[in-house]
Amino acid sequence: MPDSEPIFLLLPSILSLILFFILIKRKQRRYGNIYKSNLFGEKTIVSADAGLNKFILQNEGRLFECSYPRSIGGILGKWSMLVLVGDMHRDMRIISLNFLSNARLRTHLLREVEKHTLLVLNTWKEKCIFSAQDESKKFTFNLMAKNIMSMDPGHPETEQLKKEYVTFMKGVVSAPLNLPGTAYRKALQSRSTILKFIEKKMEVRIRKMKEGKENLEEDDLLEWVLKHSNLSTEQILDLILSLLFAGHETSSVAITLAIYFLPGCPLAIQQLREEHLEIARAKNQSGETELNWDDYRKMEFTQCVINETLRLGNVVRFLHRKALKDVRYKGYDIPCGWKVLPVIAAVHLDPCLFDRPQLFNPWRWQQNNGSRGEGTTTSSASSSNYFLPFGGGPRLCAGTELAKLEMAVFIHHLVLNYQWELADTDEAFAFPFVDFPKGLPIRVIKS
Secondary structure, eight states: OOTTSOGGGGHHHHHHHHHHHHHHHHHHHHHOSEEEEEETTEEEEEEOOHHHHHHHHHTBTTTEEEOOOHHHHHHHOTTOTTTOOHHHHHHHHHHHHHHTOHHHIIIIIHHHHHHHHHHHHTTOOTTOEEEHHHHHHHHHHHHHHHHHHOOOTTOHHHHHHHHHHHHHHHHHTSOOOOSTTSHHHHHHHHHHHHHHHHHHHHHHHHHHHHHTOOOTTOOSHHHHHHHHOOOOHHHHHHHHHHHHHHHHHHHHHHHHHHHHHGGGOHHHHHHHHHHHHHHHHHHHHHTOOSOOHHHHHTOHHHHHHHHHHHHHHOSSOOOOEEESSOEEETTEEEOTTOEEEEOHHHHHTOTTTSSSTTSOOGGGGSTTOOTTSSSOOOOHHHHHTTOOBTBOGGGOOTTHHHHHHHHHHHHHHHHHHEEEEESSOOOOBOSSSOBOTTOOEEEEEEO
16 A cells, blocks of 8 residues: 555555454354455454364464554554564564573572562562553563663653553554544654664773673673674664563563453462462472472462463464465365454353363363363363464464563462452453453552
């Protein structure tokens, strides 16, 4: 579409997004789990089929390619990992994987996650009402800002960056109308401010490196990229911005969803407390205070809670792909160039794969399908083959293990130190990203 065409022509894609989840159930009833439609202004194959979704993700780069709307690239940047394809995406992903390696998770990031968890939880006052969503966002933003650019929580520059980031995020989920006063225009302005801020940080680091005055405490992503990559300044800026976006937004939503779901399942909270009290007792007996990797590995039921939160909450509801060639799958033809939407949420809520899928039941993820949950459960082994909360294939989220670590550590200290209840009715709103309109107000009591 030429840039000179009226901007209101972009509105059909936004309206399609809003109508998407209303229409999909109707069309599934009429046409089955795989059908053609017209979404985002393009001819589209919609898949709510577990097998096809997995096939699409596993054939990334061969039969299918990531293909997000142009407006997403316009605000996240053309070098954002979300929109990149091919070798450039692979190179950016390798950088992220190196920074989030298993060794680094064990030796550095676990300690950082626990420190930032306690910084947030220790400010909670008994019987006060506050937004669980805001607290989760504070935790994940401060963690990412510290480990990406060594920015300290509560510091004026950190708070200013957070303020700009909030404006930026509102534009990511808004109609792409680049007009004065719109959320999209404000987000583009905040993007410019954020990038200038990051670039100043880069210039200071580069100058220190040349002068031999490196700060050993600045063991962060920015330092690593400057030393070990050949990325241009523009590429580094978009990489850091996209990792702030991905690392902060999705993890905070997942933690908020866990806080939302758990009060409705008292048995799960009870079993969580038993698991984490056992870990805490062992720590006290050994004289240790900080969690270590062995402690994390003992959080087995916690991992069931995390899986169930991600399955029922569906932080990522669908993905954008495009067919690179004519594809035939089990009698279905997918024409070259057509948009393909694998709907992850539809699979996670499929009663053929997950018994009573609308029920929050962490026990469904236990290998022996323990009896403490309600009702029977589908085999965890078979259903987990189609459990794709972080995507799959070559584009599997690089921060998968960090996100699960953040959730586990936050839950550990939450259930050991607090009881909580929902202070007002609030439900997750999912157009296009999961969000609680009231911020999920909760009231806490110290345990």
